[in-house]
Amino acid sequence: NAGVTQTPKFQVLKTGQSMTLQCAQDMNHNSMYWYRQDPGMGLRLIYYSASEGTTDKGEVPNGYNVSRLNKREFSLRLESAAPSQTSVYFCASSEDDSNGYGYTFGSGTRLTVV
Amino acid sequence: AQSVTQLDSQVPVFEEAPVELRCNYSSSVSVYLFWYVQYPNQGLQLLLKYLSGSTLVKGINGFEAEFNKSQTSFHLRKPSVHISDTAEYFCAVSSMNTGFQKLVFGTGTRLLVSP
Numbered sequence: 001n002a003g004v005t006q007t008p009k010f011q012v013l014k015t016g017q018s019m020t021l022q023c024a025q026d027m028n029h030n031s032m033y034w035y036r037q038d039p040g041m042g043l044r045l046i047y048y049s050a051s052e053g054t055t056d057k058g059e060v061p062n063g064y065n066v067s068r069l070n071k072r073e074f075s076l077r078l079e080s081a082a083p084s085q086t087s088v089y090f091c092a093s094s095e096d097d098s099n100g101y102g103y104t105f106g107s108g109t110r111l112t113v114v
Numbered sequence: 115a116q117s118v119t120q121l122d123s124q125v126p127v128f129e130e131a132p133v134e135l136r137c138n139y140s141s142s143v144s145v146y147l148f149w150y151v152q153y154p155n156q157g158l159q160l161l162l163k164y165l166s167g168s169t170l171v172k173g174i175n176g177f178e179a180e181f182n183k184s185q186t187s188f189h190l191r192k193p194s195v196h197i198s199d200t201a202e203y204f205c206a207v208s209s210m211n212t213g214f215q216k217l218v219f220g221t222g223t224r225l226l227v228s229p
Binding site for chain 2: 004033035040041042043044045048058090092102103104105106107108
């Protein structure tokens with residue numbers, strides 16, 4: 001099925017461990033995004049990539065790094081996980097550089113840091 | 115910069131009753147507006163969007179929203195809700211003419227439909 005695929009769906013980490021969240025889209029979209037969702041706070045942008053080879057910080061980038069490996073893939077890395085990073089993470093992509101198309105979201109990764 | 119306010123964190127309603135979910139935005143430039151729905155344990159799906167033209171926008175599942183520029187609002191409505199509409203609804207805004215789309219989301223409104 002066409003869309004945005006995220007792996008893994010669930011993950012439990014110990015404080016200080018590292019991990020990479022994977023995201024891939026097959027819609028030939030230029031732009032990709034990583035959000036975190038926390039209760040009562042909506043979705044907050046972590047990092048985004050306007051096009052292959054470029055990445056920029058969003059609203060809450062501290063503690064995260066990203067890689068836009070190619071046009072399809074955009075990964076999010078936690079180098080040293082902290083309990084404050086317990087959240088649901090969503091990857092999204094958008095059709096092109098214009099503003100009116102909205103996003104296509106993945107189904108999310110539920111991360112717990114203990 | 116843009117911002118979105120969803121004043122109601124939760125809206126309880128009975129099945130077949132009408133509902134309105136409120137959204138107000140703030141922006142110094144013209145905007146595009148969106149409503150997304152998130153069913154339990156799923157990602158977000160686009161419900162409807164306003165880009166230009168008619169201020170009344172119809173979306174999927176019988177929902178509609180009206181853009182009011184003077185009141186900077188984009189409220190979501192449905193004349194008769196179903197149990198299956200129970201979900202969280204997010205309003206979002208992006209600015210025009212930036213050459214790049216970056217959505218700003220509200221904090222969400224949880225719609226609880228009971229029999």
